[in-house]
Amino acid sequence: MSHTHENPVGLQEKYQRELLSAGLLIESSVPGVYGRSDVFEGVIQRFEAYLTRNSRHLQPEVIHFPPILSRDDYLKTSHIETFPHLMGSLHGFLGNERTHMELLRKREHGENWAADLEPIELMMAPAACYPLYPTARDTTLPEKGRLIDLVGFVFRHEPSNDPARMQSFRQREFVQLGTPEQALNHRDDWIDKGIELYKGVGLDEVQRVIANDPFFGRGGRAMVVSQIEQAMKYELVFPITSTEKPTAIASSNYHMDHFSHSYNIKTTNGEFAHTACIGFGLERTALAMFKKFRFDVKAWPSSVKTALEL
Amino acid sequence: MSHTHENPVGLQEKYQRELLSAGLLIESSVPGVYGRSDVFEGVIQRFEAYLTRNSRHLQPEVIHFPPILSRDDYLKTSHIETFPHLMGSLHGFLGNERTHMELLRKREHGENWAADLEPIELMMAPAACYPLYPTARDTTLPEKGRLIDLVGFVFRHEPSNDPARMQSFRQREFVQLGTPEQALNHRDDWIDKGIELYKGVGLDEVQRVIANDPFFGRGGRAMVVSQIEQAMKYELVFPITSTEKPTAIASSNYHMDHFSHSYNIKTTNGEFAHTACIGFGLERTALAMFKKFRFDVKAWPSSVKTALEL
Numbered sequence: 027m028s029h030t031h032e033n034p035v036g037l038q039e040k041y042q043r044e045l046l047s048a049g050l051l052i053e054s055s056v057p058g059v060y061g062r063s064d065v066f067e068g069v070i071q072r073f074e075a076y077l078t079r080n081s082r083h084l085q086p087e088v089i090h091f092p093p094i095l096s097r098d099d100y101l102k103t104s105h106i107e108t109f110p111h112l113m114g115s116l117h118g119f120l121g122n123e124r125t126h127m128e129l130l131r132k133r134e135h136g137e138n139w140a141a142d143l144e145p146i147e148l149m150m151a152p153a154a155c156y157p158l159y160p161t162a163r164d165t166t167l168p169e170k171g172r173l174i175d176l177v178g179f180v181f182r183h184e185p186s187n188d189p190a191r192m193q194s195f196r197q198r199e200f201v202q203l204g205t206p207e208q209a210l211n212h213r214d215d216w217i218d219k220g221i222e223l224y225k226g227v228g229l230d231e232v233q234r235v236i237a238n239d240p241f242f243g244r245g246g247r248a249m250v251v252s253q254i255e256q257a258m259k260y261e262l263v264f265p266i267t268s269t270e271k272p273t274a275i276a277s278s279n280y281h282m283d284h285f286s287h288s289y290n291i292k293t294t295n296g297e298f299a300h301t302a303c304i305g306f307g308l309e310r311t312a313l314a315m316f317k318k319f320r321f322d323v324k325a326w327p328s329s330v331k332t333a334l335e336l
Numbered sequence: 337m338s339h340t341h342e343n344p345v346g347l348q349e350k351y352q353r354e355l356l357s358a359g360l361l362i363e364s365s366v367p368g369v370y371g372r373s374d375v376f377e378g379v380i381q382r383f384e385a386y387l388t389r390n391s392r393h394l395q396p397e398v399i400h401f402p403p404i405l406s407r408d409d410y411l412k413t414s415h416i417e418t419f420p421h422l423m424g425s426l427h428g429f430l431g432n433e434r435t436h437m438e439l440l441r442k443r444e445h446g447e448n449w450a451a452d453l454e455p456i457e458l459m460m461a462p463a464a465c466y467p468l469y470p471t472a473r474d475t476t477l478p479e480k481g482r483l484i485d486l487v488g489f490v491f492r493h494e495p496s497n498d499p500a501r502m503q504s505f506r507q508r509e510f511v512q513l514g515t516p517e518q519a520l521n522h523r524d525d526w527i528d529k530g531i532e533l534y535k536g537v538g539l540d541e542v543q544r545v546i547a548n549d550p551f552f553g554r555g556g557r558a559m560v561v562s563q564i565e566q567a568m569k570y571e572l573v574f575p576i577t578s579t580e581k582p583t584a585i586a587s588s589n590y591h592m593d594h595f596s597h598s599y600n601i602k603t604t605n606g607e608f609a610h611t612a613c614i615g616f617g618l619e620r621t622a623l624a625m626f627k628k629f630r631f632d633v634k635a636w637p638s639s640v641k642t643a644l645e646l
Binding site: 052053054055056059060061062063064066067087088089090091092093094095096097098099101106107110111113114115116117118119120121123126129130133138140141143144145146147148150157158160161176179181183185192193194195242243244 | 362363364365366369370371372373374376377397398399400401402403404405406407408409411416417420421423424425426427428429430431433436439440443448450451453454455456457458460467468470471486489491493495502503504505552553554
């Protein structure tokens with residue numbers, strides 16, 4: 027089939043059906059929410075170990091975060107302005123036995139019982155590195171800055187049959203806090219390193235693009251222009267289901283001093299720190315590998331298996 | 337200090353402070369929500385691999401689940417009746433640019449912006465095995481039943497300074513679907529096996545107790561009596577911070593045919609299947625090990641390090 031006849035949605039749904047029928051992903055009743063098989067998870071674990079082996083010489087601090095973020099810290103990002111449609115806000119039942127009876131009555135009668143719940147102090151984490159910045163609140167960074175290796179589940183409310191567009195998935199990130207130069211060097215080094223690492227596991231088609239986020243609404247469109255002009259976001263894209271519209275499997279963001287202003291993080295010279303991160307989409311990386319090398323991991327090229335210690 | 341002078345809350349907070357100051361857990365602004373250090377996570381990963389090695393001969397199916405569950409499937413459990421105070425309901429912004437402006441205005445003025453969000457089709461998973469049962473909907477089990485090895489983050493809205501009472505933590509579960517005999521054998525075998533596995537990593541103090549859940553409200557108290565009478569729930573407890581009130585680090589539940597009725601899961605003889613699970617609390621297991629063997633993993637007894645391949 028030539029590119030001009032590609033139907034991106036059709037190709038996404040075809041790949042989804044293949045993954046489900048091979049049992050690599052396990053369907054739920056909600057689009058974009060899947061169980062992962064042992065084989066699927068195995069590729070993610072081996073890719074994570076590969077990233078660890080190839081970053082150990084940098085001696086990063088390592089932190090694992092749970093999938094939730096404090097509501098206060100969520101509001102210190104710009105997510106509510108830029109991606110409100112993707113947020114997940116946690117609500118709970120803070121009532122007593124009487125209001126509990128009323129909750130159950132509403133549920134019984136098919137009424138909107140959940141509307142009576144109250145917002146609690148938590149949001150779904152929209153990015154794996156958002157829980158990091160508050161942990162550095164009111165600190166002065168060491169001379170060389172800080173490099174953090176982190177991983178966590180993130181949430182995006184965007185039901186889809188594109189297997190690469192999950193509502194809940196993991197990002198493995200390397201984050202630099204430091205001077206503007208340290209942050210920018212981190213971003214530039216890791217874009218090159220990311221391409222190299224993907225080539226090392228056989229994903230030679232990976233390409234770097236200057237990217238913009240699909241911000242919400244009209245205000246968003248102004249932000250897109252600004253983001254592209256400043257080249258603050260790069261993506262590494264791979265043709266998972268479409269060569270015309272390749273999918274971002276990793277992305278790199280330069281936040282300037284946004285987070286350090288929110289949390290009062292300084293460099294040794296007393297300036298607000300700058301931050302930059304690269305995030306590897308673990309599920310999307312696995313989907314790229316299964317697409318290119320197909321579903322029988324034992325039959326993958328030996329160079330790929332060697333690199334991943336599969 | 338003798339047992340009669342123990343202050344359980346004080347001991348919990350003391351252990352929390354020790355873990356935070358050693359950097360094993362990283363504090364957030366919400367009680368019970370922590371980052372995990374490399375060392376903390378390493379113990380969990382090694383314990384998980386130990387469980388895998390010691391269950392491989394059973395040839396379980398392996399599934400990893402994301403931290404969320406469909407709202408419909410949540411309502412097929414009894415969680416809203418029994419533990420409403422622990423639920424996490426996901427709410428999202430489904431509006432347009434105009435309502436987005438209003439959302440931002442409310443947030444700007446310190447109003448309850450989140451109350452305008454709408455319940456979406458997802459809940460936080462309250463137990464790691466709840467996403468499993470719907471995947472077996474309308475099936476007949478094989479003769480020997482099905483054994484599933486699964487893991488996932490679960491959520492409980494119970495802010496606490498007890499490090500063993502996290503709001504977001506992982507359960508590794510082994511679940512049996514089958515005849516009543518297969519389900520009960522699974523429960524009984526795994527209680528013995530669980531004790532043995534914990535002794536194998538040096539946690540000799542683990543004990544089995546017939547347990548009851550702290551159900552919500554008055555209706556809950558009747559359920560407690562019924563649960564204890566039928567001995568449906570066992571816990572494996574370990575004195576993490578208190579010898580008087582040891583902490584459940586694993587628990588086993590027999591659900592009779594509750595889930596198979598909800599999802600129409602049958603055995604070969606045409607009866608509704610019975611289900612049972614054992615869940616290992618991964619964070620609590622690590623907390624038990626750090627409590628007993630302290631924070632320098634390299635100095636742990638060689639038998640423990642050998643068992644965990646540490």
